[in-house]
Amino acid sequence: MAVNLIKGQKISLKKDDGSNLVNFCVGANWGAISEKGFFRDKVVPVDLDLSLALFDTNKRLCDIVYFGKKSAPGIFHSGDDLTGDVDGDDGLDNEVISIDLNRVETKVEQIFFVLNSYNQVEFNKIPFASIRLYEGTPTRVSKVFATYNVANDHTFAYKVSMILGKLYKRNNEWKFSAIGEPTSDRKLEDLITISVMKFL
Known part of the structure; x- marks a missing residue:
């Protein structure tokens, strides 16, 4: 059964058979905004961007995977969605970002997942928005x-970006922390180089 993540929670990447989860996806799902119009409803696009940042054992930024750079060893981004459902x-x-932990560069010790609103639509104005970690394909x-x-968490009201969580190595085994x-970062660069750095 899926875990509804809460802040600070750690989850196991063990599968039911006891093996480690090494091939999985992190996906973001969200909706466009529908505004009532005089004659017909107006659809307001919502451009959220799911990205990740990789850091080595010395807490140095190794790489970023996002819509503008869609791959790194063991990692692939499905591409940019500009509107939402x-x-x-x-x-x-x-x-969706697909991950094969066996192919991620060995120097990588931490992988952070972030979500930001490219067109600055605040999370509380989006009809629905969720992120999930799952076994499978895009x-x-x-x-x-x-x-x-x-979208339904008041913690994110009036905010346009967030740090979802991180994968990290412990005794050569990957774990996940929410x-x-x-x-309030309005650019992906600031989100990673300023906010994410606080959690290294």
């Missing part, structure tokens, strides 16, 4: 391990 929640993720979900509801920290 227009006709309600279709149950599919708008942006088009097929086998098992959801953890979910994080962003951070759930909202920030």
